[in-house]
Amino acid sequence: MNQLLYSKLGSFIKVKPSLATSIGQIQLDRPVMLASGILGISLDVFNRLYRSGAGAVVTKSLSKEPWDGYPNPTIFSVKGGGWINAVGLSNPGAPNFAKIIESNKDVPIIVSLVGSIPEEFEVMIKEFENCKVTAYELNLSCPHVAKVGLEVGDDPELVKKIVTTVKNTTNVPVIAKVGLGTTHYLDTVSIAIESGIDAITAINTVRAIAIDVETQRPILSNKFGGLSGTPIKPIALRCVYEISSKYDIPIIGCGGVSTWEDAVEFFLAGSSAIQLGSAVGDNWIDIFDEINKGILQYMERKGYSKIKDMVGLAKKS
């Protein structure tokens, strides 16, 4: 009742809420981004996604050279919801990709990078010198490719070197994407922060497997893959809550967002923006506008004028 009165009043005196948000130095019109690896290999598609309501697009994780990735099957739909993928970081390589996005004018593009050693990251970043890049995201958390991703994220010393090198190479903001590996992800976060990282994306997919009972074998060609989508939301949300409770660092929540409520939960837990991937497979790209609308209505109802008004609120209780 109080609430009702309050927001009725609110709609008279308040301006329309804004979806704009910032993650440290990164300014976005809208808080919902496309996560890395999803539809992320062509500028035309990026433009389309941006028009559809994505606040930014993160590219497929790029390596120094083109990678074919694993043979199919590379993706598996879990019966109760969610996906397990082992695409194997197939990507056209940083140099090819830089050419693809050279002509980008409009889209906030976050370039995701994978590599095993600091120098690879350095070389790749130089490729993008002539591109409009909103931020770099270091993929320290792919759970199904050897020598990169989680195997890097699980090695604190290497994380330190990579982040330091990257921060010395570019003035563009740098995000570290973490996930659940064999060492504690909060240690990776901590060392990334010490080494000067600008923001954290949490989390990547969670290592998983699917077995077919008829043919009695793992379905993905790589056997193991990463679980994404609705099943991992409560886990991802927990990570965001834990990071934001422990560190003062801008956070991008990622993992299982498929409704505006999910997005708001991530804001309340302490993330300033969110990424989504699997929901595109379930609801196609209309999902961005749908979630944006839901967030706006929620903000109107609660009387918020900006996303930041709700970031971290759940920790106050």
Place this chain on the structure above:
Amino acid sequence: MNQLLYSKLGSFIKVKPSLATSIGQIQLDRPVMLASGILGISLDVFNRLYRSGAGAVVTKSLSKEPWDGYPNPTIFSVKGGGWINAVGLSNPGAPNFAKIIESNKDVPIIVSLVGSIPEEFEVMIKEFENCKVTAYELNLSCPHVAKVGLEVGDDPELVKKIVTTVKNTTNVPVIAKVGLGTTHYLDTVSIAIESGIDAITAINTVRAIAIDVETQRPILSNKFGGLSGTPIKPIALRCVYEISSKYDIPIIGCGGVSTWEDAVEFFLAGSSAIQLGSAVGDNWIDIFDEINKGILQYMERKGYSKIKDMVGLAKKS
């Protein structure tokens, strides 16, 4: 077609398949057990579950003294499936519980124990000297209570001491229940095996959180809880596959089993039996017979005479 001919033939010459299984020295009539913490505080209920088709029941994790656990809300239903609980290991304490099951004659009961130091486990096991106990399960993996559970499982030295002490205290088989913590669960498995453990249960719930967008606060009184049910199945299955690929130790699969196909996937991944909990909340206790029947039909179709015929098959491909 080959398959069809084969199993048609099979049904003429083969005996009816048996659901009996063994986990090391532990012999069970049926391979589906009730997981710890589910309905597990009264012998009358254990008898009912056993009559309903459970091959064994694991008790609520017991501590030296009775514990009240956390205030409500202690359990939360995730919209897309699964539960997050933070019951806080409420339990009547080992001495009270030993009295409850003293009169047990029929039910294979696996007594689950939690504690912070080896001596606590020793004292508790002595309480059960006059009870029919099929095995002990050491809970090294509860993700939401301080100083016990995962905080123990994450400390390899402590795991070693506890397992060694327990193995010196009793001749009853001892199982270690592991989960995803802040150190690598495979390290916990490894040290438990070195210390003489008889079997591994994998996995416990996965640390998670749920936030209510209307009232903007974590829902569980403890804030964090453990995610169980269908969302964690692909993760649990992965752990079983990893353990069985790396170690020669009997495994009990646990996490998200709700159909016979799930159970068979766990067998194929290398577990000799399975436990389930959340599925009871979704399908009530008929779930045991339902899964038993499905497994039997599958065995008939594939021409297997015993559970062991399929254990680990998915690793051969």
Place this chain on the structure above:
Amino acid sequence: MQRNHNHPTIVTIEKVIDETPTVRTLVFSDEVMSNILPGQFAMVWIPGINELPMSVMISEESGKAAFTVRRHGPASTGLFNVKVGGQIGIRGPYGNSFDIKKGKLLLVGGGTGLVPMMRLLTFVKSTDDVTVLIGAKSKDEVFFEDLTNSLLKNNPHKVIVSTDDGSYGQKGLVTDLVEKLVDETHFDAVYTCGPEIMMYKIVHSAHSRGIFVQASLERMMKCGVGICGSCCVGEDLVCKDGTVFDGQHLFSNKEFGYFHRNKAGVLENY
């Protein structure tokens, strides 16, 4: 999106009625809860405080429901103190319900155990002859008497209040009154909800005379969905197998009327 009945739905309290100094009724709008069956319950989340099982009280307005709560420990006091405009979370409905018989019916409610009885009254036929016994410690603690009369205004009916101290209605234990009534009249069914010792005696009185009797049990509840085990009575789980049990069945249950479990699950005597 479709409502998941296990997932808390947030509702806003629209009206608070003081029934007695320690009992309040909190009214809210909710289509699902307004239509539940007598004996079913909801799990009620008081944000920041606790969650507890509550029978769902009827409301005169359609599409609305209520909780009638007695202030007791921290959880129920938390609910008792929710003001108009306050938000609570509800999930459910859970549990089974009373078998509604025809003919001469006896309903016996003690304290907030009257809540499912009120809903039961909305299901009786106008041809049923209904006797309602309201038990209370003293005059102060009597509530729902007028409501009962008004719900039964089209039925042949009797509403009897008994107080332990005789400060209102008949003096004495409600269970003694039941014993007398079932001797005098042949009832087709007896329904009861309230303190377990009271229900135990009533089940005994009715069952031993071959009268169909059902009781709605209360137990410590954590999950409400058959997972945690805290609500067990012998081999029965009140949240899944109940809350309503037949007298016949209760008679074979060794714990009913004798033991309950505390928060740690330790058996305690009544």
Place this chain on the structure above:
Amino acid sequence: MQRNHNHPTIVTIEKVIDETPTVRTLVFSDEVMSNILPGQFAMVWIPGINELPMSVMISEESGKAAFTVRRHGPASTGLFNVKVGGQIGIRGPYGNSFDIKKGKLLLVGGGTGLVPMMRLLTFVKSTDDVTVLIGAKSKDEVFFEDLTNSLLKNNPHKVIVSTDDGSYGQKGLVTDLVEKLVDETHFDAVYTCGPEIMMYKIVHSAHSRGIFVQASLERMMKCGVGICGSCCVGEDLVCKDGTVFDGQHLFSNKEFGYFHRNKAGVLENY
């Protein structure tokens, strides 16, 4: 349990038909796949080998469907080699389908691109006047000619085969034949599936004459559900926005007929 169309369903191959030395049709029972629309496809898992997108071939028997596969790289060769009794996993159907017009229709299929054309034929009205062009390199590689005639036995129709080397039917590229046909006759619609260069020319021939034309595209596919991005053509995703596109739309697509992407996603010229 309800079938989740994204989840592989295991089917058993019941019949294998050799169409040419390099093309085989594998028949299986599956109600869902037997009823899909022309242009839709399935993702086909050959356990232990690969998974690849396949148009779903019709079968004469109801409740059955098929794949007609050309042996090519490891994946298609794996499917080609599946024997009777072998098990494969199928998920889908995915994608949109042809808009089925009435009147004078021209269908042009190259190689296994004939598969969606055969299904399209099961949707034409008996009053439609249908011309089918079958393009192949040589006599050896011609298939589905008899099937086409039999599917059209109740229609005014013409089936024309052209081989590049003239070893059977008319000699020359199928695209030159199309150019001739659309000059001679006013078609109400042109449908095509086959190699992209072929489709590009056909779309051009028809569209520039104002004829309604649709093409079903093929691209490298990993997920089939609009997640991985590997099937993109310009801003279109073949698996979600296609496989069928209007000539109008294709004309504004800078990549159609010029570029495709390899497994790493690198753009390559046709």
